[in-house]
Amino acid sequence: MRKKSPANNWQISAQSHGSGKGRMKITKAEFISSATKISQCPATGLPEIALIGRSNVGKSSLINALTNRKALAKTSSQPGKTRLINFYAINSTFCLVDLPGFGYAKVSHDERRTWELMVNEYFAKRDALKGALVILDPRRDAGPIEENLLDWIKERGLAYTVVFTKIDKLSKNQLSSRLSELKKEIPLESPVLFSAVSGDGKIALGKRINAMLGDADGDSGH
Numbered sequence: 001m002r003k004k005s006p007a008n009n010w011q012i013s014a015q016s017h018g019s020g021k022g023r024m025k026i027t028k029a030e031f032i033s034s035a036t037k038i039s040q041c042p043a044t045g046l047p048e049i050a051l052i053g054r055s056n057v058g059k060s061s062l063i064n065a066l067t068n069r070k071a072l073a074k075t076s077s078q079p080g081k082t083r084l085i086n087f088y089a090i091n092s093t094f095c096l097v098d099l100p101g102f103g104y105a106k107v108s109h110d111e112r113r114t115w116e117l118m119v120n121e122y123f124a125k126r127d128a129l130k131g132a133l134v135i136l137d138p139r140r141d142a143g144p145i146e147e148n149l150l151d152w153i154k155e156r157g158l159a160y161t162v163v164f165t166k167i168d169k170l171s172k173n174q175l176s177s178r179l180s181e182l183k184k185e186i187p188l189e190s191p192v193l194f195s196a197v198s199g200d201g202k203i204a205l206g207k208r209i210n211a212m213l214g215d216a217d218g219d220s221g222h
């Protein structure tokens, strides 16, 4: 069994510190374009890391926090802000791809279906897609949607990182007990604990993205 001890797996403090090894310094972040289908996705030639998660979980805010930009990606306190697939080139070396969130009940059935098809098609067919950031709010329960999503990502052979965001909204104790509960609901390995407000987890996440991109390099045989 390659199970890590909870202490290693669920470390709450010191995630944003650590050595400089593998650190990502973002010097350039630019919006490239939006797409609703695969044929509209930009031909950047860059590997892509997609952010996936429920509406309002903080996907777009995470992009802004990571890139130190206030409004590179549009955010809103209302769910359903991101309605297109948005591509952001980082350091001209890879793209972060902001996807519409799922599970937002207040849009029409047709519109929700359109988003699902859009995201499904992107995930199934986009060759440039090398990794996924699965964004979760530790205050909310994870369910079959997240479980299926993780299965799907694994079947597709994508690298992925689970990110718990908005951790500033919980005390350390609350966070710790929520993480233990969530761990029973979905299989989680070494999640990154993040806050777009405090900046916690930015360094850890940058390292993970670097590692995912490094793995993708190896896979492509270059």
Ligand SMILES: Nc1nc2c(ncn2[C@@H]2O[C@H](COP(=O)(O)OP(=O)(O)OP(=O)(O)O)[C@@H](O)[C@H]2O)c(=O)[nH]1
Pocket (backbone or CB within 6 Å): 054, 055, 056, 057, 058, 059, 060, 061, 062, 074, 075, 076, 077, 078, 079, 080, 081, 082, 083, 099, 100, 101, 102, 165, 166, 167, 168, 169, 194, 195, 196, 197, 198
């Ligand atoms: N306290 C706190 N609020 C956050 C954090 N991240 C995002 N938010 C807030 O959560 C709300 C939703 O953030 P977005 O980044 O727009 O969420 P999203 O996942 O992109 O939402 P959709 O585009 O609808 O899928 C906004 O009001 C943000 O300010 C965080 O780390 N801490």
Ligand SMILES: [Mg+2]
Pocket (backbone or CB within 6 Å): 059, 060, 061, 074, 075, 081, 082, 098, 099, 101
């Ligand atoms: Mg968004």
